Amino acid sequence: MSVIIYDKVCKRFESSKGYAVDHVSAEIGEGEFITILGSSGCGKTTLLKLTNRLYDPDSGRIMVAGKDISSVDPVELRRSMGYVIQQVGLFPHMTIRDNITAIPALMKWDRKRIDDRADELLSLVGLEPSEFRDRYPHQLSGGQQQRVGLARALVLDPDIMLMDEPFGAIDAITRLNLQNELMRLHRELGKTILFVTHDINEAFKLGDRVMVMNEGRLLQFDEPHEIARHPADDFVSTLIESARSQEHFWTENEE
Amino acid sequence: MIEYFKRHPDKVIEPLLQHIELVLITLVISIAVTSVLTVIAMRSERVSRVMNNVLAVVYSVPSLALFALLIPVTGLGRTSAIFVLTLYNQYLLLRNFTTGLREADPAACEAAKGIGMTDMQILYKIRLPLARKAIFAGIRLAVVSTIGIGTIAAAINAGGLGVLLLEGLRTIHTAKILWGSILSAGLAIIINRLLKLVENRM
Ligand SMILES: Nc1ncnc2c1ncn2[C@@H]1O[C@H](COP(=O)(O)OP(=O)(O)OP(=O)(O)O)[C@@H](O)[C@H]1O
Numbered sequence: 001m002s003v004i005i006y007d008k009v010c011k012r013f014e015s016s017k018g019y020a021v022d023h024v025s026a027e028i029g030e031g032e033f034i035t036i037l038g039s040s041g042c043g044k045t046t047l048l049k050l051t052n053r054l055y056d057p058d059s060g061r062i063m064v065a066g067k068d069i070s071s072v073d074p075v076e077l078r079r080s081m082g083y084v085i086q087q088v089g090l091f092p093h094m095t096i097r098d099n100i101t102a103i104p105a106l107m108k109w110d111r112k113r114i115d116d117r118a119d120e121l122l123s124l125v126g127l128e129p130s131e132f133r134d135r136y137p138h139q140l141s142g143g144q145q146q147r148v149g150l151a152r153a154l155v156l157d158p159d160i161m162l163m164d165e166p167f168g169a170i171d172a173i174t175r176l177n178l179q180n181e182l183m184r185l186h187r188e189l190g191k192t193i194l195f196v197t198h199d200i201n202e203a204f205k206l207g208d209r210v211m212v213m214n215e216g217r218l219l220q221f222d223e224p225h226e227i228a229r230h231p232a233d234d235f236v237s238t239l240i241e242s243a244r245s246q247e248h249f250w251t252e253n254e255e
Numbered sequence: 256m257i258e259y260f261k262r263h264p265d266k267v268i269e270p271l272l273q274h275i276e277l278v279l280i281t282l283v284i285s286i287a288v289t290s291v292l293t294v295i296a297m298r299s300e301r302v303s304r305v306m307n308n309v310l311a312v313v314y315s316v317p318s319l320a321l322f323a324l325l326i327p328v329t330g331l332g333r334t335s336a337i338f339v340l341t342l343y344n345q346y347l348l349l350r351n352f353t354t355g356l357r358e359a360d361p362a363a364c365e366a367a368k369g370i371g372m373t374d375m376q377i378l379y380k381i382r383l384p385l386a387r388k389a390i391f392a393g394i395r396l397a398v399v400s401t402i403g404i405g406t407i408a409a410a411i412n413a414g415g416l417g418v419l420l421l422e423g424l425r426t427i428h429t430a431k432i433l434w435g436s437i438l439s440a441g442l443a444i445i446i447n448r449l450l451k452l453v454e455n456r457m
């Protein structure tokens with residue numbers, strides 16, 4: 001069963017001429033790991049923000065868990081989905097624990113439950129609770145901050161996770177580790193994940209299926225090997241070619 | 256001048272205390288009023304702009320004129336003075352409060368919204384703590400400005416250091432003029448310094 005359905009969704013911003021998201025239609029199944037791939041400005045972030053009503057579409061419809069989200073209270077909707085924003089956006093004046101449990105605190109969970117949940121999530125994202133829970137965001141490296149952003153998004157145990165380039169500013173090795181951990185989390189927790197990236201290797205490695213976007217349009221939405229074998233159009237072919245030509249460097253230079 | 260203080264210490268100290276009292280009362284009322292206006296202003300960019308423009312116009316009216324205009328409404332005395340001073344402060348405070356709150360770390364605010372905080376929760380839990388420095392700076396400006404403009408309040412019988420200045424000028428009493436100007440300027444400078452110290456530690 002489809003847990004998210006995009007039905008001819010359009011969004012354009014007053015300041016720009018074209019559509020940021022242009023008649024996107026797609027269905028996402030429960031528990032799928034979907035990656036959204038495309039170059040800068042193609043509408044990836046906008047598509048995610050339409051999904052949790054940070055934006056409302058100009059036309060078209062989005063269904064989540066069988067309900068048209070335009071009739072769902074935005075705050076409720078957002079709490080039912082985890083959201084990792086592109087710029088991490090930790091709260092600089094709060095400790096790591098308070099960052100992770102900001103919403104539970106507003107929901108008046110009791111202290112013990114809040115503390116336990118924070119520790120549990122810190123361990124889950126690979127940060128030692130006793131070492132990190134009382135620190136402030138500026139005392140963490142970029143990669144550690146992104147892990148905390150992930151923990152914060154998981155705090156209410158949402159069925160759907162929206163992740164906007166969560167591993168953006170991270171070195172290759174840490175990135176590889178985080179990717180593997182995220183795949184483990186996906187296997188263990190069985191969540192539906194929408195994961196934005198402009199890195200084709202990341203998109204093809206992580207995604208059960210990949211959405212390829214360009215200039216607001218969804219060009220192709222399929223399993224990685226299908227896209228590689230049958231690119232839908234010239235844009236997708238060029239994308240695949242560029243990834244291949246990079247691969248060549250490594251195969252040619254093998255010992 | 257020292258001589259004058261030795262002979263009539265009360266004539267110097269009393270206006271000073273009155274002045275400080277006037278400033279404190281004005282400050283408390285001003286902050287309360289601004290807080291309400293800020294919550295309104297944060298809801299809509301347009302309303303905020305209109306409020307700021309109106310207050311900017313009010314702020315540009317010379318204080319003596321504004322005091323005079325109010326006499327038919329609130330009469331002579333401290334109430335009028337506090338009213339006018341509060342009005343002036345709204346410009347300084349509201350501008351600083353709203354800019355501080357608006358410019359609070361956009362990524363943090365967006366994340367807060369994205370994880371499901373309501374607008375009010377974002378305002379109190381995220382924007383307010385992040386804007387505390389700008390807010391405090393606004394309060395400092397308002398205090399210093401109130402100390403200054405407060406001297407003119409003596410013209411409508413509101414007491415304070417302005418009394419020394421006005422009387423001194425009328426009777427050409429150098430000691431009074433000196434005490435009035437030194438105390439009001441000194442008060443403004445010292446308070447500004449102190450608040451600046453606190454601000455830098457925030
Ligand atoms: N709030 C906004 N106001 C006006 N235009 C916007 C706004 N947000 C995005 N846009 C425009 O919409 C288009 C899509 O932007 P979006 O942020 O979705 O791109 P993206 O694919 O996430 O890019 P990136 O990889 O750089 O993050 C861009 O042309 C952008 O300039």
Ligand SMILES: [Mg+2]
Nearest residue numbers: 044045046086
């Ligand atoms: Mg983006």
